[in-house]
Amino acid sequence: MIAAVTGLTVEVDGRALVDRVSLRIRPGTVTALVGASGSGKTTTGLALLGAFPAGARVTGEVTVHGTRVGHVPQHPAAVLNPARRAGALLRDMARQQVRDLPRSRRRAAARQRVARALADAQLDDAGKLLSRYPHQLSGGQQQRLVLAQALLLGAGIIVADEPTTGQDALTTRRIVEQLAAVAGRGIAVLLLSHDLDVVRALADEVLVMRGGRVVEQGPAYRVLDAPADPWTKELLAEPRTLPYADSGQAGTELLTVEGLTARHRTGGARVPVLSVDRLTLRSGECLALVGRSGSGKTTLGRCLAGLHRDHTGRITLDGTELPRSLRDRSRAQLAAVQYVFQDARAAFDEHRPVLDQVARTAVRLRGAEPREAVARARRVLTDLGLAGELVRRRPGLLSGGELQRAALARALLAEPRVIVCDEITCGLDPVTRRSLLNLLGALMSRQDAPAVVLITHDLDTAAPADRVAVLDGGAVVEEGTSEQILNAPRHPFTVALVGASGRRGAAVRR
């Protein structure tokens, strides 16, 4: 045992973030803290580093025996200096460690240490990457760089905070392999995650947290395969497998994309990032756009909604061409295609109550009187499970899942024909995710249901859709019914993607 937490309680303003948590960490093992957002995982993880929230009252004991604790945060960019190249800090640290060597041998020794740390963190192409700035690295590379820094310092414990959140299946598998390799070298890993597939693949010991308390703990095989606590059971429940829309409901062609080429401005040049020959969405159906980050799926969604102006080609709704930019779209056209943003918190004005913001859609796009609009907003929000005083609050006081539902309500008030949902379940824990997707399903089973474009990197989320379009490198590489894509993929990229997510996808029932 190299570290132990005993009876840890962290209180802020009289509210317990962490309540009497005890855990032990042994070398070479992976201990997973599992739980929904706000369950106290991060607070517990940071306690191992001796970091606590400002103004917190802490009781209990944290002991670390003769080693350092490394931390790989959820957003690794936040701990990298944006003004220095990736390799600079690594070299500084290595030089510090070889100071007692004779001057002539220092440089070589330092270089060797850096190389070893990079290899341990599985950062390939290290030579090229080290001369880049952090913002020129992908999220995964940033994460590995931070890991390399921790390994170079000789950390015996690594706290990995949500390492796979928002990553596609292929990247997730890499991260799993990399953490397994770290543990294989005798380093203890404390994994904070709500991705149960990752926990299943890695963890030796699992602690399930809820509201700051550990509700269940034990060896991974026991907790995950024979959970005793009802909350653990709910966390472990299978993802939604019922189709979102009733099959056969899909009607005529509603939205058509033809010859679309979208560009991004990088530096001075306009680089094409997406080209789609033809893609159609029929009324009442759910089309999932699947791909890795950077594959162009979000850009495609933004083109549909008029948020990405720089594109050529035709997007038609009911046979009429939609203007490229939403600034040129009429109110009816705006109302017809609505967009739900990935980061619900950033998509709300933090100064105004949620209800007022949601109701504005009905005022602006449906010509409703303000009072009538608020009444309609109340109705839709209640349908989505947001009732009472909660919606009178400002966005800062709502949870991520609640805000995402409010964002959905805001789009629904426009009575749209098409809703584009951009990674709306990204960063939500399994329980919240399932309830949001169930809401989407309930919504689509109605008579006048809008068609849904569901942008996601998660095949579990895509599986219940009617059709799936797989994007890679800015092109649609394969398109078909979700059964066909998930069970009999043809394109090599789809095969790799489906393969990486293992058991998923096979369970869709029709």
Next chain:
Amino acid sequence: MKRLGGYGPGAAVVAVPLGIALAGPLLVGEPTARAASFTLDAGHRLGTDFVGRDVVQQVLLGGRPVVLVALAATVLVYLVALPVGLACALTHRRWLEEVLMRPLDVLLAVPSLLMILLVAAAFPPGKAGLALLVAFVSAPDATRIVRAAAAEAASRPAVEALRMQGESWWRLAVGYVGRSILRTLAADAGIRLTGVLYLVATAAFLGIGVAPDAADWAVMVDRNRTGLIVQPWAVVVPALLIVALTMGGNLLVDAAMERRTPVRKGRRT
């Protein structure tokens, strides 16, 4: 550095010059007969000035023009900076941004005092003219700051969400972006007021926009400096009042900023 608490110190420092500037002309009473220049006799508590007027009366009268011109100029600056800055931040038309910003950039390149002197030499201004002139040379700075702060706020998803709802430009610009940049604006307004006060006082000191014998703190400092050795009060008192006004203003803005700083909550995961 240890932080001074609350609005107290700033309010105390600014209250004296502001009170004198605003209420002074009401308290001044009948002008007294002129005495000899630069004397310190019993009839005049702070002595007399360069033409033998009572310094107390001149101080009471001389604040209003300085303060009013500075305030008017600051308001004028933001009347230009806010619409132009917000329009630039929210437009996607590059040419519009160029058309609006380039002329201001040219203006920015000319030293502001030089500009004031040049224009004043060609068209001698009055008080209103001075306020306009000072606002004219201060506007480019303020516009750039408004635009930079607003551009960040305008690129947030919240603005796209508002556009998706079909909100008007006014709601976007004032309701969301304007509100989001309030802190930056408050900080800038504090500096701007000080800068404008400095320009107004300097211009008055150089005799722009005011009569050479006008009751004006800045003019007093200029005209009475010949008698500084004999009768220091006629220079020291108005100079101190101007200093107190700028310093107190800055302290007040600082205190307001501290109040508005939100308590950062830790990330929950």
